Amino acid sequence: MPEPLLRVEALTAGYNRVPAVRDLSLELAPGEVVALLGPNGAGKTTSLLAMVGLVPLMSGSVNALGAAVDARRPHKLARRGVLLVPDDRGVFYGLSVRDHFRLASRRADAAREAAVLDRFPALRGLMGRKVGLCSGGEQQMLTIAKALLGRPKVLMIDEMSLGLAPKIVQEMLPSIRDLAKEEGIGVVLVEQHIELALSVADRGIILNHGRVVLEGAARDLLARRDQVEAAYFGAEEFADTAAEAGVPTH
Numbered sequence: 001m002p003e004p005l006l007r008v009e010a011l012t013a014g015y016n017r018v019p020a021v022r023d024l025s026l027e028l029a030p031g032e033v034v035a036l037l038g039p040n041g042a043g044k045t046t047s048l049l050a051m052v053g054l055v056p057l058m059s060g061s062v063n064a065l066g067a068a069v070d071a072r073r074p075h076k077l078a079r080r081g082v083l084l085v086p087d088d089r090g091v092f093y094g095l096s097v098r099d100h101f102r103l104a105s106r107r108a109d110a111a112r113e114a115a116v117l118d119r120f121p122a123l124r125g126l127m128g129r130k131v132g133l134c135s136g137g138e139q140q141m142l143t144i145a146k147a148l149l150g151r152p153k154v155l156m157i158d159e160m161s162l163g164l165a166p167k168i169v170q171e172m173l174p175s176i177r178d179l180a181k182e183e184g185i186g187v188v189l190v191e192q193h194i195e196l197a198l199s200v201a202d203r204g205i206i207l208n209h210g211r212v213v214l215e216g217a218a219r220d221l222l223a224r225r226d227q228v229e230a231a232y233f234g235a236e237e238f239a240d241t242a243a244e245a246g247v248p249t250h
């Protein structure tokens with residue numbers, strides 16, 4: 001079995017000494033997509049931030065590409081290819097799509113740019129357009145495209161679908177899965193579209209109130225829809241019933 005790109009062990013992290021996520025463990029293999037799901041405030045974003053060193057750990061450990069993540073040097077991690085794609089898209093409205101490619105592609109050659117544009121062909125016709133005049137979906141494509149230019153090894157994508165039409169999400173998530181498989185990129189996908197996320201993921205982890213309440217192979221979770229809903233909407237009740245029924249919750 002290949003060495004995991006990311007190994008998270010019993011991660012606990014939060015703010016002002018109050019944990020927002022507790023005891024999260026996961027491993028991410030090359031080409032694997034893990035969906036991190038859960039209701040608002042469950043601790044998903046905090047988990048991603050802690051995995052890249054932007055929120056310090058209260059306990060546990062994170063190892064990325066064979067080295068411990070150092071909260072003092074998150075930029076180093078990005079340079080090594082562990083990228084967080086935030087939900088605010090990180091684009092500049094006054095700059096064109098081409099400007100964004102130029103800024104993001106210091107390490108990318110023409111062949112890489114062409115390969116990325118093949119993934120998101122809609123961007124080809126938008127190169128000269130100011131990003132503020134692009135649609136939400138086009139801006140999101142650009143955000144992912146920028147991240148891909150640097151040949152990342154791990155992508156953590158926070159609610160890519162925020163504000164996007166379901167049809168666009170339906171097109172983009174499978175593209176990301178295909179890319180992960182082809183290039184061996186490990187992807188942690190934080191999503192609100194539960195079924196869509198599980199349909200492209202290999203594994204799913206459901207957080208509620210900062211704790212893992214259900215996890216497993218994505219196809220098993222898709223087949224256990226009632227349990228997934230219970231994990232979302234009634235974490236405490238679910239934990240009791242799951243324990244009684246012998247359902248693995250962690």
Ligand SMILES: Nc1ncnc2c1ncn2[C@@H]1O[C@H](COP(=O)(O)OP(=O)(O)OP(=O)(O)O)[C@@H](O)[C@H]1O
Nearest residue numbers: 015016020021038039040041042043044045046047
């Ligand atoms: N900077 C912060 N300072 C204090 N508390 C915070 C901060 N950021 C988040 N929190 C709290 O931590 C908890 C988890 O928040 P987090 O953003 O990780 O959840 P989430 O699952 O990503 O939610 P959403 O789906 O709404 O984005 C929430 O109770 C939130 O209010």
